[in-house]
Amino acid sequence: MQELTSQLVQKPSRVIVQDRKTKYTGRNIRWEGVFKRSLVITALSVLVLVVGIFITLVVQSIPSIKALGIGYLTGKTWDPVSDIYGAWPFLLGTLLTSFLALIISIPFSFAIAVYLGEYRPTGWLSGFLKNVVELIAAVPSVIYGFWALVTLVPLVRKLESAIGVAPYGVGIFSASIVLAIMIIPYAASLGRELIQMVPSSLKEGAYSLGGTQYEVIRDVVMPYTKSGMFAGVLLSLGRALGETMAVTMVIGNTSLIPDSIFSPGNTMASVIANEFTEADRAVYLSALIELGLVLFLVTVVINMIGKSIIKRFTHE
Amino acid sequence: MESTIISSSNFNAYFGTNHVVKNVNIEIPKNSVIAVMGPSGCGKTTFLRCINRMHELTPGATSDGKMMLHDDDVYEMHPIFVRLKIGMVFQRPNPFPNLSIYDNVIAGYKLNGLRLSKSEKDRIVEQSLTRSALWNEVKDSLHKKGTFLSGGQQQRLCIARAIAMEPEVLLLDEPTSALDPISTASIEELLYELKSTYTLVIVTHNMQQAARVSNKTAFFYLGELVEYNVTKELFTNPKDSRTQNYITGRFS
Numbered sequence: 431m432q433e434l435t436s437q438l439v440q441k442p443s444r445v446i447v448q449d450r451k452t453k454y455t456g457r458n459i460r461w462e463g464v465f466k467r468s469l470v471i472t473a474l475s476v477l478v479l480v481v482g483i484f485i486t487l488v489v490q491s492i493p494s495i496k497a498l499g500i501g502y503l504t505g506k507t508w509d510p511v512s513d514i515y516g517a518w519p520f521l522l523g524t525l526l527t528s529f530l531a532l533i534i535s536i537p538f539s540f541a542i543a544v545y546l547g548e549y550r551p552t553g554w555l556s557g558f559l560k561n562v563v564e565l566i567a568a569v570p571s572v573i574y575g576f577w578a579l580v581t582l583v584p585l586v587r588k589l590e591s592a593i594g595v596a597p598y599g600v601g602i603f604s605a606s607i608v609l610a611i612m613i614i615p616y617a618a619s620l621g622r623e624l625i626q627m628v629p630s631s632l633k634e635g636a637y638s639l640g641g642t643q644y645e646v647i648r649d650v651v652m653p654y655t656k657s658g659m660f661a662g663v664l665l666s667l668g669r670a671l672g673e674t675m676a677v678t679m680v681i682g683n684t685s686l687i688p689d690s691i692f693s694p695g696n697t698m699a700s701v702i703a704n705e706f707t708e709a710d711r712a713v714y715l716s717a718l719i720e721l722g723l724v725l726f727l728v729t730v731v732i733n734m735i736g737k738s739i740i741k742r743f744t745h746e
Numbered sequence: 747m748e749s750t751i752i753s754s755s756n757f758n759a760y761f762g763t764n765h766v767v768k769n770v771n772i773e774i775p776k777n778s779v780i781a782v783m784g785p786s787g788c789g790k791t792t793f794l795r796c797i798n799r800m801h802e803l804t805p806g807a808t809s810d811g812k813m814m815l816h817d818d819d820v821y822e823m824h825p826i827f828v829r830l831k832i833g834m835v836f837q838r839p840n841p842f843p844n845l846s847i848y849d850n851v852i853a854g855y856k857l858n859g860l861r862l863s864k865s866e867k868d869r870i871v872e873q874s875l876t877r878s879a880l881w882n883e884v885k886d887s888l889h890k891k892g893t894f895l896s897g898g899q900q901q902r903l904c905i906a907r908a909i910a911m912e913p914e915v916l917l918l919d920e921p922t923s924a925l926d927p928i929s930t931a932s933i934e935e936l937l938y939e940l941k942s943t944y945t946l947v948i949v950t951h952n953m954q955q956a957a958r959v960s961n962k963t964a965f966f967y968l969g970e971l972v973e974y975n976v977t978k979e980l981f982t983n984p985k986d987s988r989t990q991n992y993i994t995g996r997f998s
Contacts, residue, residue: 639857640829640857650842
């Protein structure tokens with residue numbers, strides 16, 4: 431009798447639990463679908479955005495492409511007043527400042543990466559250095575531009591008069607130095623992380639054969655990290671190509687083709703920022719947008735070249 | 747009377763404040779195989795790494811006491827010279843992944859900037875690989891990457907790399923612990939062969955291995971050198987109760 435009662439009492443509660451289980455499981459399965467779908471949609475929206483930007487650039491550039499054709503890229507004169515639009519000075523200015531900045535910054539990034547990654551991974555000095563290097567990337571570019579205008583440009587002017595070239599102060603060289611400082615953290619941080627990822631077993635193997643620290647860095651650490659290091663340099667290059675504010679403040683903003691690294695010049699990004707508000711005619715505006723399209727394509731191409739080189743490195 | 751090649755007296759090693767090797771006195775005779783055994787964490791690997799000054803590469807690692815190679819104090823020599831005279835083979839095979847088998851063997855020369863003629867290189871590569879019993883297996887693929895080899899072959903390549911520098915002593919840190927039984931057997935055979943030219947110090951936590959390959963065995967426990975004797979003697983007639991407990995499997 432007692433057993434029967436207890437069964438009667440228990441049975442409904444078990445049914446309730448079963449019911450709840452079904453209910454919750456059903457809800458979980460539905461939520462799974464919703465979560466997955468919203469995840470995919472959100473992620474893909476970035477793709478749509480990038481494609482949209484590209485399409486906008488192309489569409490808005492069409493008037494200029496129609497009016498100017500391929501001569502736009504090779505044209506050596508940019509004179510909006512006479513409706514002449516040649517982008518070559520800015521294309522050259524962009525590539526010149528970016529590569530010069532890269533060359534200046536590489537020794538610094540490399541030194542920081544090796545020092546922090548290999549010589550002194552811990553300690554207060556390295557912690558401080560690491561934070562400061564990361565801070566370089568966080569400082570707004572207008573501040574670099576301002577510093578360069580006040581401090582760097584007068585120094586470059588002195589240098590220029592000392593070596594006997596026209597002492598503008600502003601120009602490709604000043605812009606490259608500012609850019610170089612701004613892009614140091616990209617290659618340095620990536621390089622440091624890569625160096626710390628080198629398996630200690632390999633380094634110990636080299637030390638056990640009588641290698642010095644320099645020899646271990648040269649023969650073990652560098653070969654192991656070279657493709658990643660290259661990726662870091664490309665990342666820096668991508669940043670340098672697009673940097674606008676700091677460059678525009680010190681490059682001199684002329685539409686003339688630079689005849690040396692000390693001449694004033696201009697970059698694509700800087701021209702767009704400077705002249706966008708003045709573009710009063712449809713072709714002028716469109717020509718500026720086409721400049722944006724070229725900049726977009728140059729960055730994409732450089733990225734693709736970089737990726738293919740990294741692929742080749744890793745396949746070796 | 748056998749001549750001593752390495753001897754330590756009152757040798758201590760530390761990681762920070764952690765005292766891992768305590769007051770070790772040991773004499774290692776020339777052209778013999780010495781097994782260093784003991785349970786995990788007994789300081790046997792640390793002691794081995796102190797012999798060629800690899801220990802000090804770990805941040806915070808220090809040591810004191812005397813470690814003599816013949817009549818010279820290892821800790822008064824430049825560590826680079828020490829490591830050229832005392833080679834090392836590690837627990838996991840670590841051939842350089844970016845180098846071919848050939849280049850791995852002569853990696854020590856390249857690393858130290860010692861220039862060799864092509865014929866010298868060829869001779870060293872063939873001799874080292876022959877001594878490490880790998881020549882017949884790889885002579886047709888010398889210019890392939892060393893990482894394509896099996897684990898056992900990689901370890902023999904690492905031995906070839908170490909003996910290519912013609913060290914006097916070869917330290918082996920559990921060289922077979924990452925290998926299968928067949929590779930282990932071939933490495934053990936190799937150790938027996940190498941004894942005629944080098945002095946070998948092998949760390950192992952495998953007692954059978956110690957018994958099989960060594961002339962003398964040192965038993966470490968909690969950082970102390972508990973017992974050091976001719977292998978047969980140590981295994982059949984241990985003097986210390988801790989040694990006895992270890993070899994009878996009462997702790998491991």
